[in-house]
Amino acid sequence: MPVLLVLNELSCAHQMPQESVGRAMEAFVATLRAVESAAVLVTSEKLPNIELAQGYPMSRWAADGRNRDLWRAIRLKQSRAPFTFAELEPVGPEDGEYRHEGVLAKGLGVAHGHEGLAVSLATHGNWSKTSVGLTRLWIEADQVNDAEVVVRHASCADHVDSHTDWLKTCELDATVESGLQIWTRRADYFPSLTFLARVQNDLGTLTPQWVRPVLIRLRELDMAIGGWRRTGAALPVWGSHTTGEYEGRRRICEFEDMDGVTQVFDWHSRFTPGHGRIHFRLVSADRSARVAYIGRKLGV
Template sequence: MPVFLCLNELSCTSNAHEREINQAMAAFVELLRQCRRWRKDVSLISASPLATLDLAPGYPISQWMGSPRNRDRWRFLRLMQNKAPFSSVLSGTEGEVEYRLGESRTDGIGTAHLIDGLAVSLPLEERWNREWILPRRSALEETEDGLLRLRVEEVAVRHASAIEHLTVHEKWAKATGLADIRTGQALWDSRADFFPRLRFLGRVEEDLRTLHHYWLAPVKGLLLGLDASLNAWNTREFPEPDWHTRVTPESETRRRLCGFTDLDGTTRVFDLHARMTPNDGRLHFRLCREDGTAVIAYIGRKIQN
């Protein structure tokens, strides 16, 4: 399941000046880029096509994207736009559910709540400077006697308008959909979406395809932890990441068992490993300090002589 970012259309209603809007859009695109670093399958949903959007009253996005300095940003926004965008999940629930902030209807934030996504806003007003938004949700529900009644309640919706807001949502974003992976083959097929900091030798596909069922959950957890450790790794200051799980090298006498043909055809030693239980499970990898990634070489039982 991909991660959906839902544009809060109310953040495009301020009376900001052009210079402020340009600064806000630069920050907004950087926010989306950070989400993209977490997951390759992140999509941006907007209530109307991006090309028709007004960033503020009287300031259409066409005016913003016409500037040469914004062309790369515009291309990135188009990349993030969902390939089959739905104008709003709420469009199919007219009269049954509605979300409001104050007196204003908010379809973008409502959509984020309904599909368990993340609402994103242009940082043009102080009210968007928060990690959670609390709209009022009105919905029709059926009572036990078959009658309909209107239920109104405040709900919490994930939200970000600045990169620092993403910290509290990172774990959720990286794990979204991972629980639905039921087989090792499905995990292999989805590896680039869930673990962008990890690369895998081709031989690992067979390791995952034949993985014992009781190791699937531990392996998902290990890979997620390794990816998170690498994402936070300052390669200029530290020789290794601050590991989220126990990672150790093999002893000198066992290093000779850890040679694998790397992605470039060179045989290298992959002696760093993490453990999974039950039994003596091992996940072997090597660090690539030059780009802050790791290459996974082996997943299975402890390598024997």
């Protein structure tokens, strides 16, 4: 799957003269071009409708002949996106929402939720950083939960340099286009994980917009289990929101293990959009994790 660039809509519609908008757009396109060519851009609105400054939509900026090449560069990045913004954004209270300084931040949230790179117009000091702090809010068991998270960010070409290592990892991900490819390469990608045979069907029927999120969550899980094995800690240090199941739901987490014995695989990691879950159990004998299920939240 390609590198996902997500426009931070909060960086648009500031009060500023058109000349300043022009400079910000030049820097924005330079940022897009600094990321490897397979990257794609998604935006919460259609490009012509995006207000670059109050009362100054992108359609007016694009109509200026001096901006023709810049406009084409932006459209090219967006036209290659395999998904729309609506297909990637959170869909319910369990998925939650993201806020920046108390303001709803859709683009920044999608970038964080899908391990992408948030890109902004350089219109404010908030966007002069290589990472941006967010508050994630979600509902679970009828309780509102919150957590402080950080999203990768760039508003100029120089910012992209700080994400070089991550981009190299993304280049490997770009060769994975289906869940079955994840299954085929599982031993190479996830040496600390084992999988029940039934997971092959789960991955084979994985929807396209879940391929990259599942790949990312499995890699995080593999890293957490690898660290658990090295340190000898009581539990792994999870890379994302991972918990055991509530007592009342443990029965629906039962699967027949490799030895034919039914076990409870109640540990689970989340992925979006929608209620995606990876269910697994910890195997103490060799300090590994065994994955039993990948798909929509069990029982929903």
